[in-house]
Amino acid sequence: MRLIENWFSERYSDNLQLSFRVQDQLLSVKTDYQRIDLFNTYDFGKLLSIDGTVQLTEKDEYIYHEMITMVPYYCTAKSDSALIIGGGDGGAAKRLIDLGIKRIVNVEIDQNVVEISRKYFPELADSFNNKNVELIIGDGIKYVKDTDESFDLIIIDSTDPVGPAEGLFNKSFYENARARLSDDGIIVTQSGSPYYQPEALKMATKGMLDVFSNVRTYIAFIPTYPSGLWSFTMASKSEIMQRKEKVIPGRYFNEDVLKGSFYLPEFVKNIIKSI
Amino acid sequence: MRLIENWFSERYSDNLQLSFRVQDQLLSVKTDYQRIDLFNTYDFGKLLSIDGTVQLTEKDEYIYHEMITMVPYYCTAKSDSALIIGGGDGGAAKRLIDLGIKRIVNVEIDQNVVEISRKYFPELADSFNNKNVELIIGDGIKYVKDTDESFDLIIIDSTDPVGPAEGLFNKSFYENARARLSDDGIIVTQSGSPYYQPEALKMATKGMLDVFSNVRTYIAFIPTYPSGLWSFTMASKSEIMQRKEKVIPGRYFNEDVLKGSFYLPEFVKNIIKSI
Structure with missing residues (x-):
């Protein structure tokens, strides 16, 4: 989970990141295979992240x-x-x-x-x-x-x-x-x-x-x-x-x-x- | 200038931003027409921003x-x-x-x-x-x-x-x-x-x-x-x-x-x- 001051950020490298402002985090779970996080974002609706990378958002x-x-x-x-x-x-x-x-x-x-x-x-x-x-x-x-x-x-x-x-x-x-x-x-x-x-x-x-x-x-x-x-x-x-x-x-x-x-x-x- | 803790962020909306980690800010000037900022970024080399939006980077x-x-x-x-x-x-x-x-x-x-x-x-x-x-x-x-x-x-x-x-x-x-x-x-x-x-x-x-x-x-x-x-x-x-x-x-x-x-x-x- 990388939720800092209500922003979820995907790091593209150590030096670059895209950040989504979120209303709330709905879920954070470590499974046998990966970490799954779910956020309610303002601009893209619900966003599913696996191991810190965006998998899907409702909007796109x-x-x-x-x-x-x-x-x-x-x-x-x-x-x-x-x-x-x-x-x-x-x-x-x-x-x-x-x-x-x-x-x-x-x-x-x-x-x-x-x-x-x-x-x-x-x-x-x-x-x-x-x-x-x-x-x-x-x-x-x-x-x-x-x-x-x-x-x-x-x-x-x-x-x-x-x-x-x-x-x-x-x-x-x-x-x-x-x-x-x-x-x-x-x-x-x-x-x-x-x-x-x-x-x-x-x-x-x-x-x-x-x-x-x-x-x-x-x-x-x-x-x-x-x-x-x-x-x-x-x-x-x-x-x-x-x-x-x-x-x-x-x-x-x-x-x-x-x-x-x-x-x-x-x-x-x-x-x-x-x- | 939007340099926070060595990151320059372009806001795409109130709820979304892309952030570049920078080595230093080379310039910040308000001209008759616009605000111009120049950063030395890690991933994209020098980056020129006008009114907070990326105009060009050396790399792309x-x-x-x-x-x-x-x-x-x-x-x-x-x-x-x-x-x-x-x-x-x-x-x-x-x-x-x-x-x-x-x-x-x-x-x-x-x-x-x-x-x-x-x-x-x-x-x-x-x-x-x-x-x-x-x-x-x-x-x-x-x-x-x-x-x-x-x-x-x-x-x-x-x-x-x-x-x-x-x-x-x-x-x-x-x-x-x-x-x-x-x-x-x-x-x-x-x-x-x-x-x-x-x-x-x-x-x-x-x-x-x-x-x-x-x-x-x-x-x-x-x-x-x-x-x-x-x-x-x-x-x-x-x-x-x-x-x-x-x-x-x-x-x-x-x-x-x-x-x-x-x-x-x-x-x-x-x-x-x-x-």
Whole structure:
């Protein structure tokens, strides 16, 4: 908990921080996996922090959740089934339900995230009550290794590649995930702020390139995440391209974003080239 | 000056701020037009603030300056001459020199900005010593009204539309600027953070639409500006499109960015539609 004089601050480095004024702190709990804090902020509504980093806020969660689901969705011709690893808040599952996906397995390692979301973000966690969603509390790495099921979409909605999520950014995990992916299926992971965390983008890209011949990076603007610029990395056994024609916009995502988010600034290209 | 315990904070609202740890404050001066502060930060090098808002940092100034010059440059077929209004740090002029523009008039209202930049950002302000650059200390609004000269590019590199820069965002200014623009010329202005300052984007768009039939918005990611997402609005008497083929990348800008920066998120489109 970093609540000083009613401000919650996320440190981007020792020398830089974004601070939210809060009405009150609703929760602070140390689980087996991580520290979870929940604040009621003035500008962004309820804010969930894990290990001191903003995971979601009521006001801007739509950007992250639309971008981690809708971009890969429109790049698959068939999307009957999806596996979410992480995503214990229910925000990714919610968008997949809205997209009409019939079979959604959501594997979250920390039951506390689900319980907190059920209580404080019911409009997101309500997705776990949907008949198309199977919620599993468990280790996503192990699940991917053990299951026999195939998926059209595999969405890694994890924390950053330090701590419990580290194993979700390497070759052996991506190998097991590949075996669970249908022929034109897509796997996508959040891969951090290219500006402040180029290592996360490098790890995801390198891990996927070790296993897949088609890997693409896309970006989105998220005001409450470090630097405001976020990256996602996706991979497929097939060429990655828009495969569904009729694009229905969200609040951030639209047909232009589907195209434009793949156009990368030079410094982001250089990070990828440096691998 | 908002230096508390060696942190400089820019307030995005009463409830949100980005804070930079600083080694020292180099300057704090109240001019006829604004308050100027200069800090030596740990993460972004020297940082220039005007009226409490970050104008430029050594480390990321290239993004803003590339985007306000290179995007319009590649959308003009002929770019022999350019007028910069504001831009007293010299960063925009520097890029225009690099792009080979032969006649650059730079009108800055506050001599202090130029002097501070000459001393603390010499690699930017050095552009004022270039034989192709004419620096005028004066009121850009009046200059545009009085001059007989025509320009291929008019670049409004101003502060936000409160205070001295307000008159740079309205119809009467854009009318005078239009009269000074060559047939295929382009006028561009920074138009704020669409997320936190939708009014700035609305003002620029509305003002330009009152005078020009071709108006386009583009966006860039700037880590030290509010929300990380920044907008630019440009207008022309002719259709706006890429008119130079061979694109030479900068550190942020490249041919993909030239295309992708016009693809707007849905919430940005909705701001523009709401005018």
